[in-house]
Amino acid sequence: MTTVMEQLQEQDPSLTTTGSGDVAVLFIHGFLDDQSVWDDVVSELATADAQLLRLDLAGMGDRSGDEGPYSLQRYADDVARVVAGLDKPVVLVAQSMGTLVAELVGVRHPDKVLGAVFVTPVPLAGTHLPEEAVSSFRQLGGDVEAQRGVRMYLGGGLNEFGLDKLTYIGSRIRPEVVTHLVDCWNEGIPDAPQKSEFSSPVLIIRGEADGFATAELVSSAVAPRFQHVKEEVLSGAGHWPHVQQPQNVAGLIGRFLLEISEGSATAPGGAGAQGWINAFASKSADDFGEAFHRDVVLEASVIRSPITGRENVKTVMSAASSIYESLEFTQQTVNGPRTYLEWQATAFGGLRLYGVTILTKDENGQIVSAAIHHRPLDAVLRFSAELSKRIGKAVGESRFYSAD
Template identity: 90%
Template structure:
């Protein structure tokens, strides 16, 4: 019988795995690299009770012959396919451009990805350097001498062996692919959220001598986006700390894994609560639907009567979330099957709306009822009227307050 791992490796022959622990650690390489950049870190972690997985992104490493498109979305699809096929919690370890992929995958699988280690990270929105700055990066493909020069400049702690290894890896990548890879990390994800939708713990590892992922870049455009983040700085390390100081990096990853394992276990249905929170960021009806029981009931202070059924509630929540200009969940409390979420939002050009949402779940963790309370009254009435304009014909205009 074919195992899940054999099926995954059939889909991506570059996927390699060692160990068989209770947690999977999946490594994602960065720009101009391949999975072999993690060799020394993986060796240091070999004795840990974890499953260690690596793969090459399309256009690099053993997949250097793969045709395009070469995009963050494609890379996230490939990695998400692996994560979805695993039968254990996953910690993603990624570097540079790979950190963008890691965040995208973590958002897609909040129930599976329990943590992320981001080395020398790039902002999800991209660096947006001017063309005169990124132009030389576009010309690196097929230019061994130029690649070595860039590696030496960015890798403050690279020795000659490390320089040789990284240059050899990068030299395998076709020039036309390199151009697209530069666009990946420079342009990033359009309309990237100010606050990351990934809510699990994040460890950021930065090289003190890295002139690219600098302290300023990380502190202003990366760290503040995550809710549960810790940063470590390695002295005398540059942009490739996993190659420059693999033992130190492995030690930090090992400590991070221990911290996660010692954290309180996830409560039943907690993933669906997080799915509800993430859905407000995506404003997607389908994302709301993943958390709902088929016969879910929605009550709200902005509606005169309840809405029942998964599809109806999905439509209402998607429309409601699109009215908010901003929404932040500020407090969360769990009491048996009920989760209480306190939130603060703005709409209608900055009008403040505060509220409390009560989610009730069944034994499987699916949401069977949701009660949403808005305040103050003026904001609630205006919200009700706007919601009626958007979905009143489909859901019944009498359910909503009218200004007419």
């Protein structure tokens, strides 16, 4: 009598599994890759109480000879078949283009997929790069040197071993397949919902030096779509942190699995700093409120005295977010309950502002204090005066600078 795994492997001979446990972790690779990119991460997770599974998507790896279609829907069908066949709950771990597949699968199996880890993700709606940029990616098929060049450019300091491994993997993919794969991540899913239908916890792992899944792209078009999301930034990593820093990536995945098992990954307010970032993207007072403790305290260089209480701080932050014409969170560091966010923004017709925000969370992940430091001085004074015009009567005009 065949086992569940044997039946699954009959359907997809590329499917491999190691370990055992009450939860399965299914790894999904990205563009120009195959399942072997997860080898070192899986090795680091060998002691985890989980079954670790990997597979090749059609047209890549040991399935490089598979015929089309090479589409996100076809890949989601293949992965969903594995998820449906497992006799245990699943956590999906995916990278780049694979994160689109993982989200589609998570939506199909909301009761079985406990959570997802998205490594250097791209938007479900696609990146929609201009044709001149996309054409260079379409021409990568069969061009080993060009592939190596792209890996070097986006890899954020990949060593020679990592470059050699990734280039070899990509060289196995037929040129006509590469063309379709580019369309997958560039065009994405038509009419993708602004808010994801996948409601389980999501951990985003981003490489600080990634020139593709940038801080701006993730904070504006990926993270705000999810209800329960956390973001971790790996210093010195590029678009393939699972190849470049497998130990760090495995550590974050292991911690996420532990949080899932303890139920803390879905705790109200657990998004913490990510809730703050999401609120800036939506410019919604209610979204800010979800991240705040009832007695939150706000201090900032644009106000003369602290502002206390969730409703008052919501009012200030909603008004402040509407002043910014653009805002990008460029660095993030976590030290215990404190998160340090570095950012840059524009306002007042292109005036540049820079700053650092320090968020302190309680044991439930809610923000209990926020300290915001703006620069330069001229921009600080103008920003304070503008806040006075917009909300001075609501929270006290004496708190703000007046040019009069």
